[in-house]
Amino acid sequence: SGDFLEQLKFKGGKLIREQKRVHAINGVDLEIQRGEALCVVGESGCGKSTVARTVMGLLHPSAGEIRYDGQRIDDLSTQALMPYRRRMQMIFQNPYASLNPRMTIQQTLEEPIRLHHPDWPRQKVADKVAEVMASVGIAQDWGKRYGHEFSGGQRQRIAIARALAVDPEFIVADEPISALDVSIQAQVLNLLMDAQQQHNLTYLFITHDLAVVEHFGTRVAVMYLGRVCEVAPTATLFATPRHPYTRALISAIPRLEDDRPQHIRLEGEVPTPVDLPSGCVFHARCPHADARCREEVPALIASDGGAQVACHAVEEGRLD
Ligand code: SF4
């Protein structure tokens, strides 16, 4: 998503926080179950990265709350947040920005371990680093090298190893493969799926790519302009998308055995987040919009197959 800029960046070897324009999110109510991969999908500017950063505590919500294992974490002090910082790790889109160019790979991997396990002896730290590097498929000769000496795909593997080094339970991955060469995207995706099995991980996976979701996600949340349109188990979403926006997205996936009806073409442009439409944020582009849609924000309501849909037409039974 091009108009998002990383909030954490390395400049002159120092990690700095940059306050960048973020896209407003509103009424986003998501629950992630242990062991699942919840994919948040949507076009650039829909607010999905804002969701990721808010969950991680990198952004503070102006309203609402974030709970982890039932415990509210959005208002904790830095000190109280520390155990959660270990349990929750983030993988960013850009493996170039997320590795400190002045640190060797050994130092990069040791840093989070020392932070969260200050009592570990040197050898135990070194063993852990070797173990996670081997688990991401970078087996030897990396310790004294720097990030720039590795390819994009290898750098993302290193970033994944760094996240795994502190034995997290929950990983937020914001477009972790979209900056990578297409030829290596599948490898990195497979690595993330293997890691999920091996380490019992729960994922919040942010992507603009529905093809990725279909292979990776347990459930999918579709976002449009800062709101969740539809949440459903992955199989349900692909077999029977309900929300008009989800239908349009799914109909646009190119497939070999294409026996589906004509692609649904969306008219008009995505409005800018500073000039949000009234009522349903999708109404200007929706073929089923009526007067109610232009005035009233649709709530996310339970539908068939474990889905939740925010659409008046679906609720009224105007859509099949
Ligand atoms: Fe379309 Fe209305 Fe449903 Fe929004 S609420 S998606 S405008 S039918």
Ligand code: MG
């Ligand atoms: Mg983004």
